Amino acid sequence: MGDINNTIAQLEFAQIGWVVPDIHASVQFLTHALGIAFPEPQQVRAQDLDMSYRGEVVAAEWLTTQTYNGGTFIELVQPLSGQSMFHDYLEKYPQGGTQHLAYRLPVAGFERIVNELSEQGYEIISAVDHPIARMAFFDTYATLGVATEIMGITPEGWKAIEQMQR
Numbered sequence: 001m002g003d004i005n006n007t008i009a010q011l012e013f014a015q016i017g018w019v020v021p022d023i024h025a026s027v028q029f030l031t032h033a034l035g036i037a038f039p040e041p042q043q044v045r046a047q048d049l050d051m052s053y054r055g056e057v058v059a060a061e062w063l064t065t066q067t068y069n070g071g072t073f074i075e076l077v078q079p080l081s082g083q084s085m086f087h088d089y090l091e092k093y094p095q096g097g098t099q100h101l102a103y104r105l106p107v108a109g110f111e112r113i114v115n116e117l118s119e120q121g122y123e124i125i126s127a128v129d130h131p132i133a134r135m136a137f138f139d140t141y142a143t144l145g146v147a148t149e150i151m152g153i154t155p156e157g158w159k160a161i162e163q164m165q166r
Helices: 005-011 022-032 085-092 107-119 157-166
Strands: 012-019 041-045 060-069 072-082 097-106 124-128 133-138 146-152
Touching: 005 107, 012 022, 012 085, 022 060, 022 072, 060 107, 060 157, 072 085, 072 097, 072 146, 085 097, 097 107, 097 133, 107 133, 146 157
Parallel strands: 012 072, 097 146
Antiparallel strands: 012 097, 041 060, 060 072, 124 133, 133 146
């Protein structure tokens, strides 16, 4: 068994995820002050993604938008209702902040990385099995100060990433 540093070193850094109390205010600030453009926020339901929270798919909704800037994806999430790791974060930090960092690899290596982190004692907070990626969010707050998202990108996902990077 290795440690989290060695596990993450095998991966490509992909995304910064911010949880915010007002996504429109955050988009406006980032767009006007820093020149970072975002698509219109979309409403997401955990049930539609079959996204688990602490092992169960529960009713939860949030707004989200994501853009590609300078080699990294920036994701903004505003919790709306229900319970999720995003709601937990905003409850603890009402002003919002960086909630997770995401690392990616081809989907073929996803289970190996998830198993490594699980064997190191990190709990999965949420998980998604989507056509473009399998995702697992680990509770690495005590070690890293943020949650860690592992994304196993499918062939369809790599195509979507290329389109988003344009």
